[in-house]
Amino acid sequence: MDWKSAFTRARRGLREERRLYLVAVSSLSVAFLCLAVALLFMQNLGALGERWGQSNHLSVYLADNASDTDVAQLRVVLEALPEVEQVQSVSSEQARAEFIAQSTMGEELSTLPADVFPASLEIEVASGTPVQRLESLSQRLGSFGSVAEVETYSSFFERLHSLLSAGRGLAMGLALLVSLCVLAVVGNTIRLAVARRTREIEVMKLCGATDSFVRRPFVLEGAFQGSMSAFLALLLLSAAFLVLRERADDMLTALMGMRLLFLSPLAMLGLLFGGALAGAVGSALSLRRYLVV
Amino acid sequence: MASGTDSGAPVVRPFPFFRAGVRTSPDAGTRPILELKGVSKYFQRDTPTLRGVDLTVQRGEFVFVTGASGAGKSTLLSLIYRKHTVDDGHIFFCGKDIARLTSRSIPFLRRNLGVVFQDFKVISHWTVFENVAVALEILAMPRRLVRARVAEALERVGLSGRGGETTENLSGGEQQRVAVARAIVTEPALILADEPTGNLDSHLAIDILTLFEEINETGTTVLFATHDHSLIAKRDHRLVSIEDGRAVEARRGLSSWPGSGLHALVG
Ligand SMILES: Nc1ncnc2c1ncn2[C@@H]1O[C@H](COP(=O)(O)OP(=O)(O)OP(=O)(O)O)[C@@H](O)[C@H]1O
Numbered sequence: 001m002d003w004k005s006a007f008t009r010a011r012r013g014l015r016e017e018r019r020l021y022l023v024a025v026s027s028l029s030v031a032f033l034c035l036a037v038a039l040l041f042m043q044n045l046g047a048l049g050e051r052w053g054q055s056n057h058l059s060v061y062l063a064d065n066a067s068d069t070d071v072a073q074l075r076v077v078l079e080a081l082p083e084v085e086q087v088q089s090v091s092s093e094q095a096r097a098e099f100i101a102q103s104t105m106g107e108e109l110s111t112l113p114a115d116v117f118p119a120s121l122e123i124e125v126a127s128g129t130p131v132q133r134l135e136s137l138s139q140r141l142g143s144f145g146s147v148a149e150v151e152t153y154s155s156f157f158e159r160l161h162s163l164l165s166a167g168r169g170l171a172m173g174l175a176l177l178v179s180l181c182v183l184a185v186v187g188n189t190i191r192l193a194v195a196r197r198t199r200e201i202e203v204m205k206l207c208g209a210t211d212s213f214v215r216r217p218f219v220l221e222g223a224f225q226g227s228m229s230a231f232l233a234l235l236l237l238s239a240a241f242l243v244l245r246e247r248a249d250d251m252l253t254a255l256m257g258m259r260l261l262f263l264s265p266l267a268m269l270g271l272l273f274g275g276a277l278a279g280a281v282g283s284a285l286s287l288r289r290y291l292v293v
Numbered sequence: 294m295a296s297g298t299d300s301g302a303p304v305v306r307p308f309p310f311f312r313a314g315v316r317t318s319p320d321a322g323t324r325p326i327l328e329l330k331g332v333s334k335y336f337q338r339d340t341p342t343l344r345g346v347d348l349t350v351q352r353g354e355f356v357f358v359t360g361a362s363g364a365g366k367s368t369l370l371s372l373i374y375r376k377h378t379v380d381d382g383h384i385f386f387c388g389k390d391i392a393r394l395t396s397r398s399i400p401f402l403r404r405n406l407g408v409v410f411q412d413f414k415v416i417s418h419w420t421v422f423e424n425v426a427v428a429l430e431i432l433a434m435p436r437r438l439v440r441a442r443v444a445e446a447l448e449r450v451g452l453s454g455r456g457g458e459t460t461e462n463l464s465g466g467e468q469q470r471v472a473v474a475r476a477i478v479t480e481p482a483l484i485l486a487d488e489p490t491g492n493l494d495s496h497l498a499i500d501i502l503t504l505f506e507e508i509n510e511t512g513t514t515v516l517f518a519t520h521d522h523s524l525i526a527k528r529d530h531r532l533v534s535i536e537d538g539r540a541v542e543a544r545r546g547l548s549s550w551p552g553s554g555l556h557a558l559v560g
Pocket residue numbers: 336342360361362363364365366367368369520
């Protein structure tokens with residue numbers, strides 16, 4: 001197998017066909033950009049999910065009639081549990097003050113009476129505690145007379161997880177769509193390239209070139225188009241990412257509780273190689289149909 | 294046979310024109326380079342283009358193939374370089390039947406042939422060098438060797454030192470020389486020329502014919518298809534005419550031509 005000569009001829013093909021390939025690469029890079037953006041979302045949602053993947057926080061809202069001794073007793077019981085790291089009691093007034101301080105509508109809310117905000121025990125559990133353990137803990141806490149309600153925040157995480165799996169499905173669908181785009185666009189440009197090089201192909205065949213010798217440069221050109229499109233998309237995305245990080249990093253960090261992440265090296269490599277593979281396959285399929293050697 | 298090259302580059306020949314594992318016949322060296330036996334070709338079911346062509350060409354011969362337009366000269370050559378497949382009969386090249394080679398073996402057959410056409414079939418936007426070198430690149434020959442061999446081939450066709458020029462800027466005669474250089478650069482045993490002078494004026498036609506004769510003098514067998522009788526008349530080569538789908542021996546050198554006193558005087 002003479003790959004060196006195939007590379008040389010593919011380079012010449014790329015040079016001669018640069019207009020055609022430029023159009024293909026620029027349209028494909030838009031497709032890849034969509035996919036890369038989706039992957040970026042997934043990356044960050046995934047990281048969010050991992051960070052907040054399960055609640056290690058419980059709010060135990062106390063009944064209005066709970067006596068101080070009941071609460072103190074509850075605290076002692078809670079602090080004795082191995083998975084509980086910290087228990088903090090928040091009085092009704094504290095809760096009100098905190099809420100008003102955090103809210104932007106402080107003025108209007110300041111008239112709210114204190115008893116709208118129940119007193120609570122805020123419990124930090126060790127991270128890594130299984131969800132079932134939390135559920136059973138909250139159930140047991142709920143049976144205490146002094147406890148009005150236990151909030152495990154599980155519904156929020158359920159929503160996050162369903163969002164994540166929906167996002168995963170979307171990214172998968174997009175990847176499929178982009179692959180089809182690459183197959184179609186690369187297949188088409190290769191068809192045109194073959195048509196423009198019929199004479200070269202004829203001459204090579206007459207000189208005793210094997211089919212694979214004739215086909216290999218076209219396959220390389222297809223692979224190049226695919227990976228080049230992915231590369232261009234990554235370039236655009238990283239530029240946009242840097243700008244976004246420059247402008248809005250603080251806000252996003254506050255919102256998400258973590259810094260915005262870029263695509264992992266594995267995802268980037270996957271895009272590049274996937275692009276190359278799809279381009280090569282698109283080219284090969286097109287050659288099978290249009291290169292009658 | 295051509296005896297290597299002046300530059301001392303090793304000539305890899307015969308190329309394994311049947312895929313690895315398939316041996317050429319042991320007496321290949323002594324058999325005629327080309328034998329056609331009862332070769333028929335039907336493009337249409339009831340009107341055969343060739344019907345039972347018998348033709349034997351010895352090593353080192355120069356053969357004119359002639360016949361009216363549409364007689365089947367191009368068809369005959371295309372059966373040898375396997376653009377088409379025979380419908381009946383056998384074609385032995387170096388003793389091996391190539392009439393029904395599998396498509397995977399055809400490239401290896403073609404590496405042992407040089408083919409030249411009326412329309413040159415050069416790539417106009419490539420340089421002269423690239424047009425000739427392509428035949429060697431297919432053989433995966435090292436660059437250094439390719440350069441030496443191409444330079445030598447260009448010298449043989451009278452284009453030495455012009456490898457860097459773009460081929461479309463060359464005249465018709467020069468473009469045909471590029472095509473001839475491409476055909477001979479692999480040092481094939483047999484050259485098939487299908488009306489190589491058809492697009493050239495009569496002076497250039499003689500030049501190209503002379504070029505093929507020079508190649509023939511180094512031992513390469515040449516099959517030269519033409520319907521240009523003025524060209525045929527100028528030379529004393531074996532002449533095979535395709536008539537009614539069969540090969541007819543039209544003349545076997547002036548020596549065997551009754552009424553020619555020339556050769557009687559000499560020999
Ligand atoms: N690929 C093909 N399909 C169908 N018919 C063909 C094909 N090639 C040749 N023929 C027919 O075979 C006959 C011989 O054609 P060929 O080209 O061999 O003639 P030729 O002797 O080379 O003529 P010319 O001197 O004009 O080049 C013609 O009648 C032509 O129509």
